[in-house]
Amino acid sequence: MVQDSSNLTPEKQLLKLIEEPHSRFSKNAVMRGRGATLFSIGALRGRFNFLKDTLASFLRSWSGPVDTKKINAILTFISIVVGAYFIGTSVFLALKLSVLPVFSFKQESSSKLGALKQASQLKALTFYMEKVRTRDIFKLGKQKPAQAVPQQPGQETAKQAEAMSKYKLVGISWSDNPDAMIEDPAANKTYFLKRGQSLDGVKVQAIFKDKVVLSYQGLEVELR
Incomplete structure (x- = not known):
């Protein structure tokens, strides 16, 4: 006995897809598996429809007839909020990655560098050459100062x-x-x-x- 597909619950429809691989439902499932990824538009639309059907069946079994328009409006609002969240997160991450850190190096002023260079330099070579010229290298020891002798003006x-x-x-x-x-x-x-x-x-x-x-x-x- 063949049951009407409109009277089947979502769980029975899923079971029917597994038991009848050659049905039109299995063909559509295979095509979606080949052409859509985990976050593709088709996959998101399927999840949305499945969530809507599940929620509708739950509310129908709990409180009788359900207003489908209200459910669609609620689900649409939830989808907009989730989409805005993902878009905002993506924009925030893109802006954060686009801003590169700026490294600044402190440079000493030219006056300080010049003063440091001048302080570290040795005396000029002419200073040591003058010392050699004015000193008698053949006479060792310090020269004794000459004693002053009183003289007339x-x-x-x-x-x-x-x-x-x-x-x-x-x-x-x-x-x-x-x-x-x-x-x-x-x-x-x-x-x-x-x-x-x-x-x-x-x-x-x-x-x-x-x-x-x-x-x-x-x-x-x-x-x-």
């Missing part, structure tokens, strides 16, 4: 002039910090001195392009 001035007269100006190496090449003919030595440096008590007071000013105990002499 006239003799003291003559001694000062004599102390500076033994030097000759050989040349001037001009730059931002010029060097004066001063020769001691008696010792057969040439010294490279800058402004403010001393040689046996004789101080280089000033260096010009054409002359050098020496001072010794308050007396100044020009070398050209």
Whole structure:
């Protein structure tokens, strides 16, 4: 005896699909299985219809006749809410992934770097060369300072002039910090001195392009 399909419950219809693989229901099921994925439109529509039929049958068995329009309106509202939730979640994740972190590196100012570089540099090579030139490497030990001998005012001035007269100006190496090449003919030595440096008590007071000013105990002499 063949039962009318309209009087079958959803559970019996599902059982009938399993028992009759060659029926029109099984053919439609096979086509949906081949052409639709888990989240395809066809699969979602099938789930929606199944949920609607199940809910309708439950309400029909519980309270008699059911208003189908109200059920459709409720299910439509639920579908809209769920769809809006998924759309909002997708948009939020897309925006979150599109924003990449920005890494900022703190850069020191050029003045600080320049000061650090200047502090870490060694003294210029000319400083050490001048020390070698002005030092007698063949004489070991520290030189003992000469003892002062009381002199008369006239003799003291003559001694000062004599102390500076033994030097000759050989040349001037001009730059931002010029060097004066001063020769001691008696010792057969040439010294490279800058402004403010001393040689046996004789101080280089000033260096010009054409002359050098020496001072010794308050007396100044020009070398050209």
